[in-house]
Amino acid sequence: MSHTLVSLACHAYGIAAVAYLAYLVRQSDALAMAGRVLVGGGLVLHGVALFELLGAQSGRPVGMAQGFSTLAFLLLAIFLALDVRYRRPVIGAFLTPLAVTVLIPGLLMHGGQSPLPPGVRQPLLPLHITLALLGLAAFAVAAGVGVMYLLMERQVRAKRFGLLFSRLPSLEFLDTLNRRLVVWGFIALSITLATGAFFVASTIGWQWDGKSIATVVAWAVFAAIVNARIFAGWRGRRVALLTMAGFCLVLVSFLTSYDVTASTAAAMRIP
Amino acid sequence: MELVCIGLSHRTAPLVVRERLALSESRQVEVLQRLAQSPVEVLWVSTCNRVEVYLSAPDGMLARERAVSELRALGGDEALDHLYEHRGEAALIHLFRVASSLDSMVLGEAQILGQVKDSFERGQGAGAVRGELTRACAAAFGCAKRVRTETAIGRAATSMASAAVQLASKVFDGLKGKTVLVVGAGEMGELAARHLQQAGATKLFITNRTLARAEALATEVGGVARPFEELFSLLGAADVVVCSTASPVPLFTRENVGAVGKGRKGRPLFMVDLAVPRDIDPGVGTLDWVHAYDVDDIQKFVADNAAARAEEAHKAGVLVAQEVARFVKERALREGMPVLARLRQRAEAIARSEVERTLTSLGDGLTDKQRKSIEAMGRAIVNKLLHEPTSRLRAVGPEGEGNRLAGAAAELFGLLEAEMEAADAEASSLAPVPQQVATGAKR
Numbered sequence: 001m002s003h004t005l006v007s008l009a010c011h012a013y014g015i016a017a018v019a020y021l022a023y024l025v026r027q028s029d030a031l032a033m034a035g036r037v038l039v040g041g042g043l044v045l046h047g048v049a050l051f052e053l054l055g056a057q058s059g060r061p062v063g064m065a066q067g068f069s070t071l072a073f074l075l076l077a078i079f080l081a082l083d084v085r086y087r088r089p090v091i092g093a094f095l096t097p098l099a100v101t102v103l104i105p106g107l108l109m110h111g112g113q114s115p116l117p118p119g120v121r122q123p124l125l126p127l128h129i130t131l132a133l134l135g136l137a138a139f140a141v142a143a144g145v146g147v148m149y150l151l152m153e154r155q156v157r158a159k160r161f162g163l164l165f166s167r168l169p170s171l172e173f174l175d176t177l178n179r180r181l182v183v184w185g186f187i188a189l190s191i192t193l194a195t196g197a198f199f200v201a202s203t204i205g206w207q208w209d210g211k212s213i214a215t216v217v218a219w220a221v222f223a224a225i226v227n228a229r230i231f232a233g234w235r236g237r238r239v240a241l242l243t244m245a246g247f248c249l250v251l252v253s254f255l256t257s258y259d260v261t262a263s264t265a266a267a268m269r270i271p
Numbered sequence: 272m273e274l275v276c277i278g279l280s281h282r283t284a285p286l287v288v289r290e291r292l293a294l295s296e297s298r299q300v301e302v303l304q305r306l307a308q309s310p311v312e313v314l315w316v317s318t319c320n321r322v323e324v325y326l327s328a329p330d331g332m333l334a335r336e337r338a339v340s341e342l343r344a345l346g347g348d349e350a351l352d353h354l355y356e357h358r359g360e361a362a363l364i365h366l367f368r369v370a371s372s373l374d375s376m377v378l379g380e381a382q383i384l385g386q387v388k389d390s391f392e393r394g395q396g397a398g399a400v401r402g403e404l405t406r407a408c409a410a411a412f413g414c415a416k417r418v419r420t421e422t423a424i425g426r427a428a429t430s431m432a433s434a435a436v437q438l439a440s441k442v443f444d445g446l447k448g449k450t451v452l453v454v455g456a457g458e459m460g461e462l463a464a465r466h467l468q469q470a471g472a473t474k475l476f477i478t479n480r481t482l483a484r485a486e487a488l489a490t491e492v493g494g495v496a497r498p499f500e501e502l503f504s505l506l507g508a509a510d511v512v513v514c515s516t517a518s519p520v521p522l523f524t525r526e527n528v529g530a531v532g533k534g535r536k537g538r539p540l541f542m543v544d545l546a547v548p549r550d551i552d553p554g555v556g557t558l559d560w561v562h563a564y565d566v567d568d569i570q571k572f573v574a575d576n577a578a579a580r581a582e583e584a585h586k587a588g589v590l591v592a593q594e595v596a597r598f599v600k601e602r603a604l605r606e607g608m609p610v611l612a613r614l615r616q617r618a619e620a621i622a623r624s625e626v627e628r629t630l631t632s633l634g635d636g637l638t639d640k641q642r643k644s645i646e647a648m649g650r651a652i653v654n655k656l657l658h659e660p661t662s663r664l665r666a667v668g669p670e671g672e673g674n675r676l677a678g679a680a681a682e683l684f685g686l687l688e689a690e691m692e693a694a695d696a697e698a699s700s701l702a703p704v705p706q707q708v709a710t711g712a713k714r
Contacts, residue, residue: 156441156562161572165441171539173444233536236560
């Protein structure tokens with residue numbers, strides 16, 4: 001049931017992506033509205049599926065497939081909130097295809113889930129995972145916005161007044177949006193790191209594996225971005241590039257050992 | 272008399288060539304006086320986007336050669352590679368199109384008409400623009416007015432200044448909360464200041480070498496005037512800078528703008544240079560935090576939006592064609608049917624003397640308003656009485672039937688052949704239209 005709903009949602013997102021890309025070319029309000037409705041509808045279906053699934057798992061996504069699915073859901077939820085708040089549908093042309101790309105592996109990997117081992121059932125775990133995914137989604141959106149910034153900056157510098165120049169939001173808007181997303185993502189990542197460290201320390205003891213190294217380095221990168229913005233007045237291209245680098249690191253941390261069941265079970269030597 | 276137009280514009284010549292031909296007003300007058308030796312008439316139109324010479328001469332080729340050698344002397348051999356040339360009716364069409372802002376960088380922008388009128392007045396002042404060019408300019412200004420009122424072309428884009436504001440919106444998310452600096456309080460600076468103010472700029476500083484002009488503009492648009500010596504401290508605070516000064520050398524260089532950057536903490540600066548020669552050295556744009564645009568960049572930007580205005584431009588083109596045809600027909604009539612000019616001249620002279628006689632006999636007891644009413648009545652009687660014969664003569668044209676009617680009129684009104692010849696010579700040397708031009712080219 002939930003798989004069907006997610007699949008339907010994925011189709012809605014796919015059509016929305018086409019609508020937003022068409023919007024990029026022909027700036028018609030009808031296309032923007034279609035994209036918004038499709039993403040909204042998809043999120044409802046997707047939300048119902050996740051609620052059903054996670055409800056049965058004490059509120060935590062299990063396995064890489066559900067991780068991807070939840071990530072796509074959060075990414076689009078952030079996008080929809082931004083779209084409603086700022087009315088810049090053109091962002092959809094960059095984020096909806098990204099969300100579909102994230103969701104497809106989630107759909108294909110369906111079926112590989114196993115129940116959580118009893119030892120992993122920590123009360124902090126749902127908070128940890130949700131915040132980790134929320135932070136990752138915020139960084140994904142920030143990285144998407146960073147790509148838009150770099151594209152726009154290129155147009156503005158090269159004085160190329162083509163399609164992208166006329167459609168993309170102003171450099172200041174993109175930079176401000178990037179800053180807000182990075183700050184929120186950084187807060188989420190900090191809490192994730194703290195709860196994760198606490199959780200690991202209280203069960204199996206801290207270990208410098210690939211995941212923890214990538215996460216700590218990503219945290220350091222984002223801490224540096226936030227600091228540089230506040231104290232050194234960094235902005236624009238440098239920050240957009242750093243955001244993309246930071247996002248890649250968080251993504252590595254997610255991909256290398258998101259699978260909590262497997263990694264923790266292995267660490268706890270649970271067969 | 273043949274009309275010749277020779278010149279270069281943003282369409283044919285890069286900024287660096289146009290800069291060389293951007294002359295000060297006094298130098299323009301010198302050139303005009305050199306070229307306009309009777310009976311040749313010369314109009315020198317110079318804006319930041321074009322330099323054009325209009326010549327009305329009995330020998331178009333000879334006048335053209337002299338204008339070309341003048342342009343070569345000013346702009347070098349390279350300038351000659353970018354010249355275009357129109358003759359006869361094509362030159363007339365070009366003049367009408369330029370005045371109507373159909374050849375402008377920003378299609379439909381309002382400034383060009385004022386600039387052509389300025390050139391016209393300068394030419395008249397220097398004695399270079401007389402009968403033929405005065406009539407052509409008056410008709411071109413009338414055409415421009417029709418284009419402005421009868422098409423939407425002026426509503427779509429107003430000026431280079433508005434294009435500059437649109438460009439700023441690609442760097443900043445609106446001008447609210449932004450500090451704007453306008454350098455140069457000339458016509459372009461004024462337009463820029465108005466557009467920036469309308470776009471919501473929070474703080475608007477205006478600076479000019481003559482502080483009084485900056486103060487006058489600041490009062491008008493609601494900005495703050497600052498002395499020119501504060502230019503670089505103002506630059507440190509500004510988010511947007513629009514400059515349009517007549518400075519022959521760049522005001523802003525990579526070094527002096529770079530020095531200001533240290534205190535800005537990477538805050539971006541958007542600079543627009545509407546001046547020719549340029550106020551901002553091209554090197555400034557290489558600074559990481561500066562986005563600098565010059566008039567050619569703005570042209571590129573505007574060209575992109577031009578498609579949207581193509582339809583209005585088409586309508587305007589039809590109007591120009593109508594107005595040119597009308598002017599050509601009137602000129603033919605003027606040249607072919609001197610009886611009309613003579614008839615009107617005679618009637619006006621009678622009306623004038625009768626009005627004067629009446630006013631004298633009524634003595635000093637009349638108020639100004641009453642005197643003006645009597646004068647207006649005299650003119651109205653002439654116009655109404657001559658309207659019918661004039662339009663009938665025009666309708667049939669100078670040939671055949673027209674010739675017969677004209678002869679009859681000359682006979683009936685006692686316009687003798689000798690008198691007509693004198694009137695003809697007078698009509699071609701004296702312009703009957705300058706008053707109309709000065710009052711905005713009423714049709």
